Amino acid sequence: MKFLIFLRSPKMSVLVYLHTKCSTCQKALQFLDKANISYTAIDIVKSPPSLEELNKMLSYYKGDTKKLFNSSGRLYKELQLSQKLPYMPQNEALSLLHAQGMLVKRPFLLGDGIGLVGFQEEHWKPVFLS
Known part of the structure; x- marks a missing residue:
């Protein structure tokens, strides 16, 4: 009998x-x-995600740009993006x-096959601790 074992890389x-x-x-x-x-921590103000990284993250969220x-940020409200973004x-x-x-929801995390925005421990546990 063969068993497949999936191990998370210790060097993730x-x-x-x-x-x-x-x-x-x-x-x-x-x-x-x-x-x-x-992890590599990057200051989102000094170095926002690249367009390539944003597109990659967008693929994890099924194209839902919002x-x-x-x-909830000040700039989002100042730019009235709640009215503008849908169009x-x-x-x-x-x-x-x-x-x-x-304007980017944070933290904004990208890894090999992983894309997460915002931190909710219940969403992160299955990704990193399973």
């Missing part, structure tokens, strides 16, 4: 875009530390996210 590493003053981002990093997941936006072409929305890191 992810990119985490975050805002350094964001308490939710700090909780996400603590979670990754406890799970022994190697899920990539920090809809905005996808490429324009992604360009806006790339230009303004504060």
